[in-house]
Amino acid sequence: MFKLIRGLLAATLLASSAVHAADVTKEQIKGLDEQVQDIKKDVINLTADLLQLEEKLLYPSNSQFAIFVSLAEKDGLRLDAVQIKLENKVLAHHLYTFRELEAMQKGGVQKIYTGNVKTGEHKLEISYAARSSGGDVSRHTDSYTLKKGVGPKFVEIKIGGPGANSQGLEFKDW
Amino acid sequence: MFRKLAIILFSLYSGIVSAENTIDEAPDLTDIFYGESLFYAFQEKHFDAISKLDAELGQFYNLDDPTLDPFTQQINHAEFSVGSFELAYRMHQRAGRAIRAVLESNLDQTIRNEAAYRLAKILYQKNQPVNALDILLKIKGDMAEDLRVDEIYLRAQVYISTGDFNKAIQLLKSIENEEKYEGYILYNLGIAHIQNAEEKKGIAALDKVGKMSSSEKGVLALKDKANLTLANRMLENGSPQLAKQYFSRVRLNGPFANRALLGSGWANVSLGNFKKALVPWRILHERGVTNEAVQESMLAVPYAYGQLNYFGQAALAYGKAMDNFGSEIDRLEMSIKSVREGKFIKAIVDKEGERDKNWLHNLRYRPETPETRYIMSLMASNDFQQSLHNYRDMDELKNRLEYWLSSLDVYVELIELRRRYYEPLLPVVEKQFKKLDARIRLRMEQRERLDQRLKAIVISRRPDYLATAAERGYKDKLDRIELYLSKRPGQYTSEVKARISRLKGVLHWQINNAYDERLTNAYKQMKQLDVYIDKLNETYQSFVRTRQAATQSYEGYGIPIRQLKTKIQARQQKIKGIMARQAKLIETMAVNELERRRNQLEEYQIKARFALAESYDRATKKQEKVEEERIRKQQEEEKALKGVAPLEDTPVDNQQGEAPNKEAANKQQPAIENKTEENKTEENKSGKNEADNTTPEVEGEAQ
Numbered sequence: 063m064f065k066l067i068r069g070l071l072a073a074t075l076l077a078s079s080a081v082h083a084a085d086v087t088k089e090q091i092k093g094l095d096e097q098v099q100d101i102k103k104d105v106i107n108l109t110a111d112l113l114q115l116e117e118k119l120l121y122p123s124n125s126q127f128a129i130f131v132s133l134a135e136k137d138g139l140r141l142d143a144v145q146i147k148l149e150n151k152v153l154a155h156h157l158y159t160f161r162e163l164e165a166m167q168k169g170g171v172q173k174i175y176t177g178n179v180k181t182g183e184h185k186l187e188i189s190y191a192a193r194s195s196g197g198d199v200s201r202h203t204d205s206y207t208l209k210k211g212v213g214p215k216f217v218e219i220k221i222g223g224p225g226a227n228s229q230g231l232e233f234k235d236w
Numbered sequence: 237m238f239r240k241l242a243i244i245l246f247s248l249y250s251g252i253v254s255a256e257n258t259i260d261e262a263p264d265l266t267d268i269f270y271g272e273s274l275f276y277a278f279q280e281k282h283f284d285a286i287s288k289l290d291a292e293l294g295q296f297y298n299l300d301d302p303t304l305d306p307f308t309q310q311i312n313h314a315e316f317s318v319g320s321f322e323l324a325y326r327m328h329q330r331a332g333r334a335i336r337a338v339l340e341s342n343l344d345q346t347i348r349n350e351a352a353y354r355l356a357k358i359l360y361q362k363n364q365p366v367n368a369l370d371i372l373l374k375i376k377g378d379m380a381e382d383l384r385v386d387e388i389y390l391r392a393q394v395y396i397s398t399g400d401f402n403k404a405i406q407l408l409k410s411i412e413n414e415e416k417y418e419g420y421i422l423y424n425l426g427i428a429h430i431q432n433a434e435e436k437k438g439i440a441a442l443d444k445v446g447k448m449s450s451s452e453k454g455v456l457a458l459k460d461k462a463n464l465t466l467a468n469r470m471l472e473n474g475s476p477q478l479a480k481q482y483f484s485r486v487r488l489n490g491p492f493a494n495r496a497l498l499g500s501g502w503a504n505v506s507l508g509n510f511k512k513a514l515v516p517w518r519i520l521h522e523r524g525v526t527n528e529a530v531q532e533s534m535l536a537v538p539y540a541y542g543q544l545n546y547f548g549q550a551a552l553a554y555g556k557a558m559d560n561f562g563s564e565i566d567r568l569e570m571s572i573k574s575v576r577e578g579k580f581i582k583a584i585v586d587k588e589g590e591r592d593k594n595w596l597h598n599l600r601y602r603p604e605t606p607e608t609r610y611i612m613s614l615m616a617s618n619d620f621q622q623s624l625h626n627y628r629d630m631d632e633l634k635n636r637l638e639y640w641l642s643s644l645d646v647y648v649e650l651i652e653l654r655r656r657y658y659e660p661l662l663p664v665v666e667k668q669f670k671k672l673d674a675r676i677r678l679r680m681e682q683r684e685r686l687d688q689r690l691k692a693i694v695i696s697r698r699p700d701y702l703a704t705a706a707e708r709g710y711k712d713k714l715d716r717i718e719l720y721l722s723k724r725p726g727q728y729t730s731e732v733k734a735r736i737s738r739l740k741g742v743l744h745w746q747i748n749n750a751y752d753e754r755l756t757n758a759y760k761q762m763k764q765l766d767v768y769i770d771k772l773n774e775t776y777q778s779f780v781r782t783r784q785a786a787t788q789s790y791e792g793y794g795i796p797i798r799q800l801k802t803k804i805q806a807r808q809q810k811i812k813g814i815m816a817r818q819a820k821l822i823e824t825m826a827v828n829e830l831e832r833r834r835n836q837l838e839e840y841q842i843k844a845r846f847a848l849a850e851s852y853d854r855a856t857k858k859q860e861k862v863e864e865e866r867i868r869k870q871q872e873e874e875k876a877l878k879g880v881a882p883l884e885d886t887p888v889d890n891q892q893g894e895a896p897n898k899e900a901a902n903k904q905q906p907a908i909e910n911k912t913e914e915n916k917t918e919e920n921k922s923g924k925n926e927a928d929n930t931t932p933e934v935e936g937e938a939q
């Protein structure tokens with residue numbers, strides 16, 4: 063009976079796997095996967111064209127201005143939220159998800175705002191709330207004079223790190 | 237820079253264990269947009285990461301001299317990154333091409349070695365070990381230190397796949413003590429030894445893995461896998477006692493627990509110890525009914541009862557198994573219907589999945605996808621996972637294209653608004669601009685003349701160029717007086733001549749004496765003028781750009797937008813077709829698996845039905861035998877007492893007939909409770925269950 067049961071199980075498995083193989087072949091799966099890869103490539107290329115058009119239309123190079131946020135410290139600091147003001151008007155306010163924070167801790171840079179601004183000097187105000195490794199919440203605010211020339215302007219705000227000022231911020235023009 | 241993820245892939249055929257590579261942290265950035273791309277990649281938003289990095293790389297290569305751009309320092313890292321992202325986005329063909337380009341370049345050998353390693357890795361993952369080996373053979377000299385172990389490990393895996401076990405063993409031994417790939421190296425070494433007909437060495441290596449102490453989930457699973465492999469090997473080799481030991485090392489809550497419990501039972505059966513076989517099987521019996529091992533145990537448990545002559549309990553267990561199989565078959569039927577109605581496909585692309593990293597794994601807990609509980613093994617297979625991911629990716633692309641299509645409609649409106657605003661304004665502005673432009677050009681020409689004169693003075697001294705207007709007036713006046721007097725010699729006396737000469741001398745003295753100071757002042761003023769000229773230029777350029785931007789804000793978009801719309805619509809059609817085919821494929825695979833499980837259960841059900849009948853049969857025969865024995869004893873007693881011959885057809889008293897069965901049933905209990913120390917908790921539970929089952933069994937047998 064033992065042999066019978068094992069034999070029965072084996073036969074069932076063999077019979078069913080034979081049906082399976084007849085219906086969906088490796089070639090079918092591979093063929094479809096290749097089509098998927100092709101369309102992905104197509105859509106990525108198309109997206110590049112669309113992004114270029116969008117940038118040209120919405121953010122022309124003479125007025126384009128973008129702000130990036132990064133974390134200098136890989137460990138310890140947990141960023142909760144960031145708010146950016148330009149000439150006392152709120153440009154961006156962002157609450158960080160765990161995945162975003164993790165990505166920034168690994169060295170990823172978040173583009174928090176893209177827009178347009180006139181040439182000349184503008185006052186940029188940055189506020190952020192963060193938690194230390196001990197869990198204490200701290201809030202900081204600092205300002206920065208943005209000098210917008212005729213070309214696009216990219217400013218990176220680095221939070222924490224050795225080059226940071228008293229508010230824990232470091233600004234870099236790219 | 238690059239790290240090895242603890243994602244374990246168990247190869248179905250060779251039992252080789254491998255790990256996935258990916259970019260783990262950003263370098264010190266020389267390009268902010270590369271950092272942005274990494275931000276998306278680290279969140280597993282690979283489409284965005286690839287699009288952004290592709291765009292940045294495109295801009296970099298379009299520069300007149302890319303070597304002057306700071307990004308050039310990280311261009312190799314970025315090229316690898318894009319390949320890695322493409323790999324993570326399951327674009328193996330493109331990832332391979334990107335890395336092959338680096339491999340065939342004139343870059344440093346270390347970089348090309350790294351590219352070769354990554355390309356070989358892709359080929360190995362795509363099940364092309366021969367091609368992977370060809371690429372690995374192109375590696376010359378030393379590998380980068382952070383990839384040294386990875387390269388050797390990959391090479392060993394490739395050799396295992398190509399059947400060159402000796403080389404694989406040699407390589408794996410050289411990195412046996414490395415911390416990277418803890419456990420995996422030893423596991424693969426064991427597999428290589430076994431496949432190389434070095435059974436003892438293989439078993440020793442796997443045994444080491446099976447005894448490893450670690451708190452890491454991946455290593456613990458590997459440990460279980462090693463013990464299970466060893467146990468099955470021992471069963472095949474006819475060493476059930478050893479097999480039992482290995483089975484007992486597998487954790488009861490690990491991914492291989494059910495298979496180990498089932499195997500442990502069969503090992504006991506091989507030893508002829510049916511009572512002990514019941515211990516793991518009863519544990520298994522209580523587990524999730526959808527698991528194949530659990531379902532098999534539903535037949536195995538009554539089979540063991542039968543072998544122990546507990547036919548009543550066997551019959552009850554077979555009956556229960558039939559009920560379970562029946563209800564499971566019904567559920568499977570419903571699941572097949574649900575899959576065919578497209579509910580499974582709908583769940584795959586549910587929005588909730590976007591927030592859940594383990595969406596595929598967690599599908600089984602969702603009420604709308606009960607079928608997933610039956611297709612867990614199918615869902616763990618590479619083909620099915622690839623198909624599910626592809627379907628999700630296609631759905632994401634579909635949504636993106638829908639977004640872009642609606643955005644383009646908005647852009648068309650925006651452009652129209654801009655046209656309406658700027659078109660009436662621009663001619664007026666243009667007219668005013670032309671007037672200003674003429675004046676600006678005139679002033680610029682004047683400035684140029686002054687500048688040239690100053691430069692000429694520096695080369696040859698010309699004080700008269702710096703004379704004041706008054707001085708130039710005096711000089712002109714004196715020249716006129718001289719001219720006047722030259723026509724009237726009577727009046728042009730020597731005294732007058734001397735006076736004119738003196739005045740001219742004074743003037744000459746004054747102009748020459750002040751020359752240096754005036755030259756310095758002229759330079760200062762020219763510099764000051766340049767400041768104003770620069771401002772003027774800036775305003776002028778700004779105006780030109782603004783005017784150009786205004787025009788460009790609504791002109792030249794019509795054709796590109798129409799073309800992009802057409803392209804989007806074409807891609808949408810293509811995606812729709814691929815999604816339909818992919819959905820059909822997934823559903824077919826799922827239905828096939830569900831049907832396989834249903835067929836299997838139907839076979840089990842038939843088997844259980846026959847076994848149930850057999851159990852009843854045996855129980856009846858046993859009953860009859862006991863009865864006969866009782867009658868024989870009674871007759872012998874009567875004969876002994878009365879000295880007469882025994883009666884042949886004494887009627888049987890049912891109430892009296894129950895007693896031996898009850899005794900027999902009571903005897904069964906300690907047999908099941910004869911369990912090992914390590915399963916003490918389960919023993920108690922099992923013993924309790926058995927006690928619960930004993931009474932109905934007696935009743936059943938009595939009937």
